Amino acid sequence: MVSHRLLVRKLVLICIAMFGFGFALVPLYDVFCRYTGINGKTENTAAPASRRIDESRDISVEFLANRDAGIPWSFAPELTRISVHPGQVKIVNFLVENLSGAATIGRAVPSVSPGEAARYFKKIECFCFVEQPLDAHQAKAMPVQFYIDPDLPSHFTTITLSYRLYNNTPQTVGR
DSSP states (O other): OHHHHHHHHHHHHHHHHHHHHHHHHHHHHHHHHHHHOGGGOOOSSOOOOOSOOOTTOOEEEEEEEEEOTTSOEEEEESOSEEEEOTTOOEEEEEEEEEOSSSOEEEEEEEEEESGGGGGGEEEEEEGGGSOEEEOTTOEEEEEEEEEEOTTSOTTOOEEEEEEEEEEOOOOOTTO
């Protein structure tokens, strides 16, 4: 009888530990990605402007825009590719239009490829920092102001900035 109680206690403790570990995986993964640059995650806060420009080399920056099927917007970069010197501040617009008859709120999630270059991609200002509300049939340009850190290793010649746009409109109960 005593051995069964001990076994049950151990199994309950193992279940609680497994649940706690599973709950902690998301924040641990975010910390891991932030420090290693894996998964192309960029900071969601503004970086200070660059103080130096490396004019000895050019980096090709490509722009991609994707949207979730749940958001009734068109979404595209104004330019698909530009050439920048590391440290040079650039602004590129992403164009959106609400194709529905109702106001909606969008949220863009950025990703940089190759993932190791994400830590060198610095956004000074970005539409991805906040939600983007659009009235019915409204269109606008959403800017991202950025630079590539001059400390970017020399083997990187092309970086891709990609955004995935999601519907962040609050859902009403009973819909």
